[in-house]
Amino acid sequence: MDFFEVLTTRRSIRSFLRDPVTQEERDILIKAGTLAPSAMNRQPWSFILVDQRDLLQAIAERHPHAQFAARAPLAIVVCATPAEAAGGFWPQDCAAATQNILLAARALSLGSVWCGLYPAEDRVQLMRDVLHIPEEHVPFSLIVLGRTEARFVEAHRHNPQKIHHNIW
Amino acid sequence: MDFFEVLTTRRSIRSFLRDPVTQEERDILIKAGTLAPSAMNRQPWSFILVDQRDLLQAIAERHPHAQFAARAPLAIVVCATPAEAAGGFWPQDCAAATQNILLAARALSLGSVWCGLYPAEDRVQLMRDVLHIPEEHVPFSLIVLGRTEARFVEAHRHNPQKIHHNIW
Numbered sequence: 001m002d003f004f005e006v007l008t009t010r011r012s013i014r015s016f017l018r019d020p021v022t023q024e025e026r027d028i029l030i031k032a033g034t035l036a037p038s039a040m041n042r043q044p045w046s047f048i049l050v051d052q053r054d055l056l057q058a059i060a061e062r063h064p065h066a067q068f069a070a071r072a073p074l075a076i077v078v079c080a081t082p083a084e085a086a087g088g089f090w091p092q093d094c095a096a097a098t099q100n101i102l103l104a105a106r107a108l109s110l111g112s113v114w115c116g117l118y119p120a121e122d123r124v125q126l127m128r129d130v131l132h133i134p135e136e137h138v139p140f141s142l143i144v145l146g147r148t149e150a151r152f153v154e155a156h157r158h159n160p161q162k163i164h165h166n167i168w
Numbered sequence: 169m170d171f172f173e174v175l176t177t178r179r180s181i182r183s184f185l186r187d188p189v190t191q192e193e194r195d196i197l198i199k200a201g202t203l204a205p206s207a208m209n210r211q212p213w214s215f216i217l218v219d220q221r222d223l224l225q226a227i228a229e230r231h232p233h234a235q236f237a238a239r240a241p242l243a244i245v246v247c248a249t250p251a252e253a254a255g256g257f258w259p260q261d262c263a264a265a266t267q268n269i270l271l272a273a274r275a276l277s278l279g280s281v282w283c284g285l286y287p288a289e290d291r292v293q294l295m296r297d298v299l300h301i302p303e304e305h306v307p308f309s310l311i312v313l314g315r316t317e318a319r320f321v322e323a324h325r326h327n328p329q330k331i332h333h334n335i336w
Binding site for chain 2: 001002003004005006007008010011012028030031032034035036037039043045046047048049050051052055079087088089091092095096098099100102103104107114116119120131132133134137141155157158159162163164165166167168
């Protein structure tokens with residue numbers, strides 16, 4: 001699929017079919033995450049693929065905005081490892097990895113949505129509890145995804161007030 | 169260009185030709201930024217296009233890792249507006265916008281590199297000083313870009329130790 005078609009038609013999709021996400025698709029999604037840039041190329045991230053129904057349900061029950069995870073075929077949790085990062089830039093690194101995964105999902109015609117975790121302490125703790133994530137790693141973002149009947153339509157957000165030239 | 173070619177061959181490029189980045193290309197880059205997801209769709213970002221030589225030189229002199237900006241035709245500074253953001257997620261929102269711009273640059277065959285600003289206080293202050301950015305906005309990332317003779321080669325970062333299935 002053309003890059004600009006992917007870019008312009010990616011949007012948050014929260015309704016999914018039950019069809020599984022294939023192993024080949026999973027590999028592509030994780031590879032997309034690892035292709036993000038990171039400060040000093042430290043790649044301070046890990047990925048948890050969650051497809052076990054009871055775990056998805058536990059996440060859906062405790063995250064305030066991820067009820068649909070209970071019926072989704074897959075979630076990917078991007079985790080940060082601050083001790084491996086450079087200069088405190090791990091939120092940037094892990095956000096870039098998350099965005100790469102969302103775009104790759106669109107290119108695979110999978111619906112996806114980014115549910116925030118860090119810095120919301122209750123959500124970080126819920127993910128630690130459910131997925132047994134060790135203290136030295138920080139659950140950073142939750143991506144819920146799957147095949148969908150929703151349409152990929154283009155967003156229009158042009159706002160010239162947000163663009164400056166040279167001096168602010 | 170195919171999405172996965174863009175994704176796999178984007179890399180940090182720090183040497184640029186003097187050729188200007190056209191207005192059409194600038195519009196595409198900024199549009200790419202605005203197409204990023206943001207928490208509750210708040211879009212808490214602004215963009216400063218910097219092509220004035222003395223400003224690029226001032227940035228290059230004071231940022232510890234952006235000397236090449238002095239010879240680049242363009243920089244884009246992504247700024248955050250925390251008061252407009254939801255739940256403290258503005259670093260995520262602005263990082264996703266930054267990553268979209270880097271990918272769009274690759275699709276336009278422009279070299280680009282992400283230079284970190286926030287949370288490094290000295291870099292945030294330098295950008296405030298040079299570009300007169302008001303206190304309520306936070307200089308978040310500096311993207312330096314331009315046409316290049318460098319090659320877009322694929323990165324290989326597969327690391328199975330960073331992938332977990334269900335429980336960590």
